[in-house]
Amino acid sequence: MEKKWTPKRICALLIVILLVLMYVMTLVVAIIWPGNGSKLFALCLLVTVAVPVCAYLGIWIYTQATGKKTIASVPEIPGEKEAREASEEASDTDSDTP
Numbered sequence: 001m002e003k004k005w006t007p008k009r010i011c012a013l014l015i016v017i018l019l020v021l022m023y024v025m026t027l028v029v030a031i032i033w034p035g036n037g038s039k040l041f042a043l044c045l046l047v048t049v050a051v052p053v054c055a056y057l058g059i060w061i062y063t064q065a066t067g068k069k070t071i072a073s074v075p076e077i078p079g080e081k082e083a084r085e086a087s088e089e090a091s092d093t094d095s096d097t098p
Contacts, residue, residue, distance in 0.1 A: 015051055022047060 003009075026044045030037030063070045 011055075015055065019048060019051065 022044055026037070026040050029040055059070050062068075
């Protein structure tokens with residue numbers, strides 16, 4: 001079975017390659033120029049956290065804009081919709097009585 005190269009898969013692969021290259025470059029710079037190695041490593045740690053957070057936020061914004069279900073969508077709890085409708089009906093009937 002042939003796997004399709006979807007935009008999501010391509011973006012994920014590019015992010016992994018970016019992070020790996022960033023750490024390799026940090027190692028090379030730390031070996032060649034030891035004075036700034038610790039600052040560069042701290043920057044790499046920050047970017048390692050920032051890239052997935054930004055990716056998740058981008059997916060969440062896409063979900064909100066299009067209404068499609070993605071990994072950032074809040075899962076629906078079984079029976080939640082019925083319970084909400086029942087409570088709305090109960091509050092409507094309570095407000096009708098004086």
